[in-house]
Amino acid sequence: MIGTIKGRCIATGKLLPTLAVGAAGGGIAYAFDIPLPWLLGALIATTVLSLGGVRLRAPTTSRKAVLVVIGVMLGAAFTPDMTGDVALWGTSLVLMLLATAVMMAFSVWFGRRVAGYSMATAMYSGVPGGVSAVTLMAADSEADLRVVGLTHAVRILVLLVAIPPALDLVGHVSLQSRRLTLDEWLAVPGFGDALLLVGAGIIGMWLGRRLHLPNPLLFGPVLLSGALHVSGVTEAAIPPTIVALAQIIIGVSVGVRFGGTSLATVGTNLMMAVLQAVALLLITIVAAWLVNALTGYSTAALLLAYMPGGAPELSLVALSLGIDPAFVTSHHLLRISVLVLLLPALLRIAMRRMHNA
Numbered sequence: 001m002i003g004t005i006k007g008r009c010i011a012t013g014k015l016l017p018t019l020a021v022g023a024a025g026g027g028i029a030y031a032f033d034i035p036l037p038w039l040l041g042a043l044i045a046t047t048v049l050s051l052g053g054v055r056l057r058a059p060t061t062s063r064k065a066v067l068v069v070i071g072v073m074l075g076a077a078f079t080p081d082m083t084g085d086v087a088l089w090g091t092s093l094v095l096m097l098l099a100t101a102v103m104m105a106f107s108v109w110f111g112r113r114v115a116g117y118s119m120a121t122a123m124y125s126g127v128p129g130g131v132s133a134v135t136l137m138a139a140d141s142e143a144d145l146r147v148v149g150l151t152h153a154v155r156i157l158v159l160l161v162a163i164p165p166a167l168d169l170v171g172h173v174s175l176q177s178r179r180l181t182l183d184e185w186l187a188v189p190g191f192g193d194a195l196l197l198v199g200a201g202i203i204g205m206w207l208g209r210r211l212h213l214p215n216p217l218l219f220g221p222v223l224l225s226g227a228l229h230v231s232g233v234t235e236a237a238i239p240p241t242i243v244a245l246a247q248i249i250i251g252v253s254v255g256v257r258f259g260g261t262s263l264a265t266v267g268t269n270l271m272m273a274v275l276q277a278v279a280l281l282l283i284t285i286v287a288a289w290l291v292n293a294l295t296g297y298s299t300a301a302l303l304l305a306y307m308p309g310g311a312p313e314l315s316l317v318a319l320s321l322g323i324d325p326a327f328v329t330s331h332h333l334l335r336i337s338v339l340v341l342l343l344p345a346l347l348r349i350a351m352r353r354m355h356n357a
């Protein structure tokens with residue numbers, strides 16, 4: 001027991017420099033009124049240092065805890081007075097799956113024909129989302145895990161950096177962070193509400209694992225917290241300080257993935273990953289505009305809901321900017337669930353066709 005506590009303290013101490021870099025980057029971005037300051041500031045700072053050869057420790061336990069916190073935060077978006085049209089949401093979810101099929105088909109074609117990857121590598125690196133589950137599944141195949149990991153990391157990086165200009169392009173979205181007073185930064189829920197939020201996180205995490213949800217640490221708390229908030233049991237929200245810390249940890253989690261990456265050795269794969277990410281972003285923008293024309297729903301919400309990957313990151317962006325986080329989270333949950341269920345069968349079909357050809 002003492003050894004475990006000591007080990008965790010040591011691991012936390014080693015993580016502090018990474019968090020300090022992320023906090024400094026976020027603070028600078030916040031001071032200069034950059035959109036999504038804590039997330040993008042931390043991401044850019046750690047990415048630059050990682051590519052420059054600086055070894056930064058990746059968050060592990062803290063990232064897991066943050067996923068639970070984000071899940072509880074996102075659940076708070078499901079309020080009793082939600083005005084979301086169920087039929088409209090259903091239409092958008094179906095169209096999102098169609099857009100996902102287009103993205104998946106393009107990614108596999110691009111990986112095979114342009115990048116020259118094996119079918120398994122092209123399939124797993126091309127999945128628009130679910131990086132944790134996809135990486136675990138890829139480990140049981142003949143896929144090149146370095147290419148899979150690099151492609152997903154670059155895609156999330158490109159998407160997060162592209163969000164401010166993309167949202168500015170669709171218009172009608174305020175990207176400026178509201179300045180909070182000290183009292184607002186230090187605000188905390190009452191004891192009863194805090195107990196409910198903590199319970200939603202802990203029990204939701206267990207529920208997510210029992211239900212075998214994709215990314216159970218995120219979506220289990222979303223379901224339980226959402227049930228508590230939509231039923232009116234509580235209206236409590238996560239304090240702004242914890243929201244900012246969550247953004248910092250998510251930002252550095254993406255940035256440190258480039259640690260140990262030599263641009264000389266992965267230059268081609270890096271370029272392929274960037275090209276694929278940009279192409280998928282363009283498909284997303286077109287799909288969001290088309291669905292907006294069909295349904296009249298917010299293009300900004302559709303854009304975040306349809307973006308290929310990074311459910312925790314994109315849901316947190318929706319929450320931070322107040323862009324219909326319940327709508328965005330629901331779309332990412334459905335997409336990841338469908339992809340995780342269908343991916344093994346899709347790979348088998350693709351491999352069979354290759355052998356027959």
